[in-house]
Amino acid sequence: MKASERNRTRVGRPVQRRLKATYSWFDERTGATELLHKGLYEAVPSRGSWAYTLGSATLVLILLQVFTGIFLLLDFTPSVESDWNSLDYLRTSDPFGNWVRGLHLWGAYTLILVIGLHMMRTFLSASYKRPRELNWISGAVLFFLVLGLAITGAMLPWDQAGYWTTVVVTNIVHYFPLIGDGLRQLWRGGDFVGPLTLTRTFAIHVWVLPFLLLTFIGAHIYLLRRHGEFGAWINYDTVSDNPDREIGERVRHAEPPYPTRRIERRYAAPRKTDDFFPNQLFKDTVVSLGLVLIIFVMGLLSGAPLDAPADSATLSYVPTPEWFFLPLDQFLVLTPHNPLIAVGVFLIVGGGALAMLLLPFLDRSRDRRPTRRPEVLVPVMLVVFIVIFMAVLGVNRLYSLSP
Amino acid sequence: MIALTQVGGNLLTNGLLVAVVALAHVQIAAFLIGASTLMIVSESVSLARRDRDPRHDRLAHGLIKSSLFVFSFGAALAIFFVLFVLSGVWGRFFVDLSRITFWSFFLEAITFFGEVVLIYTLYANWDRLDNHRLGRIGLLVLLNIMQFLQFFWIDVVASYMLTPNGGELNFLNQVLNPTNLPLSLHRVVGNVAWAGAAVALVAGFRYLRATRRLERTSRLSGGAPALSVGAMAAGNAGAEPPEAAQARYWDWAGQWGAIWAIGLSLLQPFLGYSYAKEIQLHAYPSWYSMMFGDLSNVFLVQITLLGLIFVAGALYFWRRMKEAGAQHHRLQGIVAIGLILVTAFAALPAWFAPTYADAVAAAGNKPFWEGGLLNPFAYFIPYKVGALFALMTLGLWSLTSYLRAYSRGQLRPGLVGRRTQFTLLTLGVAVSVMMMVMGVIREHARQPYLINGELTINQQQITNNSASPVGGTSR
Numbered sequence: 001m002k003a004s005e006r007n008r009t010r011v012g013r014p015v016q017r018r019l020k021a022t023y024s025w026f027d028e029r030t031g032a033t034e035l036l037h038k039g040l041y042e043a044v045p046s047r048g049s050w051a052y053t054l055g056s057a058t059l060v061l062i063l064l065q066v067f068t069g070i071f072l073l074l075d076f077t078p079s080v081e082s083d084w085n086s087l088d089y090l091r092t093s094d095p096f097g098n099w100v101r102g103l104h105l106w107g108a109y110t111l112i113l114v115i116g117l118h119m120m121r122t123f124l125s126a127s128y129k130r131p132r133e134l135n136w137i138s139g140a141v142l143f144f145l146v147l148g149l150a151i152t153g154a155m156l157p158w159d160q161a162g163y164w165t166t167v168v169v170t171n172i173v174h175y176f177p178l179i180g181d182g183l184r185q186l187w188r189g190g191d192f193v194g195p196l197t198l199t200r201t202f203a204i205h206v207w208v209l210p211f212l213l214l215t216f217i218g219a220h221i222y223l224l225r226r227h228g229e230f231g232a233w234i235n236y237d238t239v240s241d242n243p244d245r246e247i248g249e250r251v252r253h254a255e256p257p258y259p260t261r262r263i264e265r266r267y268a269a270p271r272k273t274d275d276f277f278p279n280q281l282f283k284d285t286v287v288s289l290g291l292v293l294i295i296f297v298m299g300l301l302s303g304a305p306l307d308a309p310a311d312s313a314t315l316s317y318v319p320t321p322e323w324f325f326l327p328l329d330q331f332l333v334l335t336p337h338n339p340l341i342a343v344g345v346f347l348i349v350g351g352g353a354l355a356m357l358l359l360p361f362l363d364r365s366r367d368r369r370p371t372r373r374p375e376v377l378v379p380v381m382l383v384v385f386i387v388i389f390m391a392v393l394g395v396n397r398l399y400s401l402s403p
Numbered sequence: 404m405i406a407l408t409q410v411g412g413n414l415l416t417n418g419l420l421v422a423v424v425a426l427a428h429v430q431i432a433a434f435l436i437g438a439s440t441l442m443i444v445s446e447s448v449s450l451a452r453r454d455r456d457p458r459h460d461r462l463a464h465g466l467i468k469s470s471l472f473v474f475s476f477g478a479a480l481a482i483f484f485v486l487f488v489l490s491g492v493w494g495r496f497f498v499d500l501s502r503i504t505f506w507s508f509f510l511e512a513i514t515f516f517g518e519v520v521l522i523y524t525l526y527a528n529w530d531r532l533d534n535h536r537l538g539r540i541g542l543l544v545l546l547n548i549m550q551f552l553q554f555f556w557i558d559v560v561a562s563y564m565l566t567p568n569g570g571e572l573n574f575l576n577q578v579l580n581p582t583n584l585p586l587s588l589h590r591v592v593g594n595v596a597w598a599g600a601a602v603a604l605v606a607g608f609r610y611l612r613a614t615r616r617l618e619r620t621s622r623l624s625g626g627a628p629a630l631s632v633g634a635m636a637a638g639n640a641g642a643e644p645p646e647a648a649q650a651r652y653w654d655w656a657g658q659w660g661a662i663w664a665i666g667l668s669l670l671q672p673f674l675g676y677s678y679a680k681e682i683q684l685h686a687y688p689s690w691y692s693m694m695f696g697d698l699s700n701v702f703l704v705q706i707t708l709l710g711l712i713f714v715a716g717a718l719y720f721w722r723r724m725k726e727a728g729a730q731h732h733r734l735q736g737i738v739a740i741g742l743i744l745v746t747a748f749a750a751l752p753a754w755f756a757p758t759y760a761d762a763v764a765a766a767g768n769k770p771f772w773e774g775g776l777l778n779p780f781a782y783f784i785p786y787k788v789g790a791l792f793a794l795m796t797l798g799l800w801s802l803t804s805y806l807r808a809y810s811r812g813q814l815r816p817g818l819v820g821r822r823t824q825f826t827l828l829t830l831g832v833a834v835s836v837m838m839m840v841m842g843v844i845r846e847h848a849r850q851p852y853l854i855n856g857e858l859t860i861n862q863q864q865i866t867n868n869s870a871s872p873v874g875g876t877s878r
Contacts, residue, residue: 334680336784367810374806378666379799386673389588393677400581 038225043255043273044280045231052229052280053287054118059217060288061111064295065149066210068104076156078202080195083158084309091306102299108150110295112324115143123359123380125232126368131262132227133360138220140357145213147324152205154322158198163310164319166193166201172332175346193312228257233368235270264366326394327387333397334390352383417492422846424484426839430597431477433590433838436550437598438466438473441663443543450536458655462602464529471526474518496853504560506574511556517549551591558587564854565845566685581685585678592667592674597834599663600712604831606657607824613650614821620644647817655816657827658723662802664830665716669798672709672791682848686855689848694783695753698844703750705844706787708837710746712830713798717742719826720805723819729808738801745797749790753781 027033044052075094077086090097119139122128128136155166170187174180189196240246247266251259254269261268274280311317321329328349335345355362363376370377442463449459489497501508525532525542532539562583563572572580683690692698717739724732755776756762762776769775780786808814849855 334677336788372810374810375803378803378806382669382799385670389674389677392588393585396579396584397581400579400583 040275040277040281042225042228042257042276043270044229044276045235045270046272046274046279047235047270048232049274049280050283050287051121052231053284054114054121055224056284057288057291058111058115058118059221061107061114061291061295062146062213062217064107064292065104065111068100068107069206069210071100072104073206078156078198080158080198080310083156083198084306087157087159087306091303098303099299101304102302103295104153105304106295106298106302108153109323110291111146112150114291115146119143120384124370125230126363126370126373127230127232128360129263129363129368130360131260132223132230135220135223135227136360137357138216138223140359142213142216142220144353145209145216149205149209149213150322150324152201152209155201156198156205157306158310159307160310160314160317161305161307161319163193163312164317165321166197168319168321170197177346225257227260230260230267231270235272236267236368237271238266239271267368320398321394323391323395327390330390330394330397333394420492421488422843424480424488425846426842428477428480428484429842430835430838431473431480432554433594433597434601435470435474435477436547436554437594437596438470438601439543439547439550440595441598441602442466442470443540443547445659446536446540446543450540458652461652462656462659466598466602467522467525467529471522474522493853496858499858500560500564500854503571504563504577507556507559507563507577511553514549514553514556518546518553521546521549554590554594555587558590559583561845562586565682565689565849567854567857568685570857582678582681585674585681589671589674589678592670593838596664596667596671597838599660599667600831600834602660603657603664603827604660604835606653606660607827607831610650610653610657610819610824611821613646613653617644617646617650620646651817654819654824657824658816661716661719661827661830662806664834665713665798665802668709668712668716668834669795669802672795676788676791686849689855692850693844693848698847700752701840701844701847703752705837705840706791707746707750708833708840709791710742710749710794711833712837713794713801714739714742714746715826715830715833716798717801719823719830720801722823722826723814724805724808726819726823727808727814729813730811731804731808735801735804738797738804742794742797742801745790745793748780749787749794751778751781753778 023032072090075086075090075097077083087101090101122136122139151165151169155162155169170184170193173187174184176183185191187197187200188194189200238246243266247268250269250271251265255273258270258273259268331345331349359376363373365373365375367373445459445463445466449456449463452459521542525539525546529539532542559577559580562580563577566580566582568576568580577583679690679693682693693702717735721732721735721739723729724735754762755771755778762768768777770777770779805814851859853859
């Protein structure tokens with residue numbers, strides 16, 4: 001060993017020792033090692049693991065929204081007088097302003113897409129069944145919260161698009177039976193959209209919804225770790241001539257968090273599992289990084305739009321909703337100007353959202369293969385088709401000739 | 404110099420000629436497009452299953468064979484349609500239309516080359532591709548894409564004729580025509596539903612033929628006549644005659660077709676409503692004519708036929724579930740009765756008199772409970788919309804209930820009475836007639852124009868008059 005290396009080792013050893021001692025002190029008090037070990041070495045079903053990356057990708061995208069949102073807050077001023085100017089300053093004078101806004105916008109778009117795919121995967125694999133009902137409900141609530149964040153976010157830039165979106169969205173709540181008018185007045189802070197509406201929408205977007213979102217994320221992750229990833233039916237198929245014996249063996253030798261409690265025996269433990277680290281974590285990282293990279297590029301290339309400053313007196317402006325609200329908007333276009341129908345549509349949309357939330361209690365079938373659950377698969381596919389169809393029609397309407 | 408002369412015949416005979424040939428043309432084209440989609444589904448299911456499910460393979464093979472024959476006949480009819488009917492009888496209009504929508508016609512024509520190559524390749528090499536199933540599916544997907552593009556481009560022309568939105572538009576604006584996309588999607592779904600109904604219709608016939616032969620064979624051999632193939636097969640376990648296997652296959656094929664026909668027809672009220680909404684926004688007189696004018700009574704026939712499709716489907720499901728003793732079969736019967744009642748409600752006319760003038764003369768503009776002839780329950784909004792929604796809901800329950808029983812192994816192909824098959828025949832005929840009625844409504848909605856508001860049918864003269872509500876009653 002050379003002298004210089006010997007010197008380095010002599011210097012390095014006490015530093016390592018001190019760091020180790022510091023970590024031991026920290027670990028003794030927090031149980032960090034155990035927590036890390038538990039987090040990294042839990043078993044996940046090995047088949048279909050690329051499909052399980054959508055949940056972690058959702059989390060990463062939400063964190064990206066939080067970070068970019070904090071950066072935007074450094075310059076954004078939520079008042080009718082200076083709202084538009086602060087965003088214009090971001091766009092024109094801040095070197096990274098438009099990019100960060102672009103990241104926030106494209107992050108939101110991607111988040112909605114990914115969370116939708118994640119829910120579809122969960123639905124098709126029937127992962128919401130006992131004992132994972134609350135996983136689904138908390139996930140569905142998260143989906144609604146993300147939609148809420150998206151729409152309130154679209155209202156904040158006090159430009160023409162934001163202002164007229166605010167007018168339309170705050171008007172929709174008045175269709176709510178019995179208390180609709182009161183809700184609209186509460187949100188608007190009066191009969192018309194004004195300074196109070198902006199302040200309240202800002203508070204909802206920055207404080208109320210994120211607080212609820214983080215709370216439900218915590219609950220969702222806790223429930224996931226408690227019951228383990230279900231995966232899909234393909235992980236529970238038996239291959240031997242004696243299925244009962246095979247399932248018994250599987251349950252006896254299952255790695256934590258399996259066998260899942262309070263579930264049919266055949267679905268208690270998957271046939272083959274991998275450790276979360278490094279297998280699943282690698283796939284999660286690849287997907288999440290890929291999505292973040294796309295968002296960075298899109299943010300850089302297209303930024304975020306800013307219309308002319310809000311003008312409530314204009315009559316020529318035609319508000320266009322964000323793409324994820326196109327189905328709902330198209331639904332309103334198709335709605336005849338009849339109060340009975342309007343309330344009916346509101347009830348249909350509200351009823352659909354409620355049915356989505358309560359899906360685990362509506363689907364009582366025991367089998368988990370999609371083809372064995374036609375009573376839920378067919379209606380859901382019908383709804384998905386109609387939603388896509390209305391989104392396509394909405395796009396067509398935006399680009400086709402005006403009447 | 405050759406003098407310009409008027410084409411022979413009159414408006415009625417020429418119109419009738421176009422109607423007959425065009426309706427036949429549309430039925431053939433729609434079947435071809437829908438059948439290739441069903442082939443992809445059948446081939447994919449067959450490939451995905453461990454036992455390769457020979458029934459699906461046989462169905463797909465049968466569909467490519469029938470597609471080839473139908474395509475060949477359809478091609479001849481299309482040539483007749485374009486050369487003799489459109490160019491010969493409506494020459495001036497066709498030249499103008501071809502000039503305005505040249506690129507759509509051109510792109511449509513190109514897809515025919517691909518379609519010809521793919522259909523004949525698949526037909527001639529079907530067996531050879533047995534060991535290359537993915538390749539076969541790939542060719543079917545290509546065929547489907549080709550056919551989709553084909554009818555998309557012709558829909559650009561059709562939607563331009565209904566909603567030209569101010570005369571000669573450029574190509575991009577023709578594609579972005581507000582009625583183009585709803586029409587295309589309405590037809591995508593309708594084509595597959597029609598192909599499913601056609602499969603059900605043919606399968607119903609073939610089942611009846613197979614069981615008739617089976618009964619004849621059974622009588623000749625001195626056995627008691629059986630009510631169903633299942634009963635026969637059960638009575639002669641181990642020595643099943645070939646007709647029984649045939650009947651079992653056709654029974655399965657009929658069920659498969661019916662599921663597709665009913666399942667996709669469930670979407671049609673919604674898609675049709677969306678299409679009608681765009682017509683209302685962009686060609687109000689045409690929409691008015693369909694909903695309140697001369698065509699409103701034809702539209703009632705359309706709604707009745709839609710109801711009939713769901714009723715036939717529910718009755719078919721009910722009988723099969725009842726014969727197999729499946730769960731919820733009684734409820735299925737009740738749903739069928741509910742569908743009949745809703746259809747009757749949806750088919751209610753607005754006036755209990757032939758014309759508005761009769762209604763006014765007889766009792767004035769009063770509802771029937773005040774002694775008049777007016778029936779407010781026939782208003783499209785909200786009552787007929789409500790009826791359509793009820794049809795969709797009941798139809799959805801009927802289908803999912805049947806699929807539920809099927810997925811739980813409560814139904815078996817073959818265990819079915821001959822009378823059950825008549826519901827399939829009704830279903831097939833109803834879908835076919837409905838397509839024709841829809842065509843009649845859509846074409847007549849722009850009367851007296853060939854290109855709405857731009858080019859009239861009478862002597863094909865170009866006018867500058869703006870469109871106005873066409874005849875019929877008003878409210």
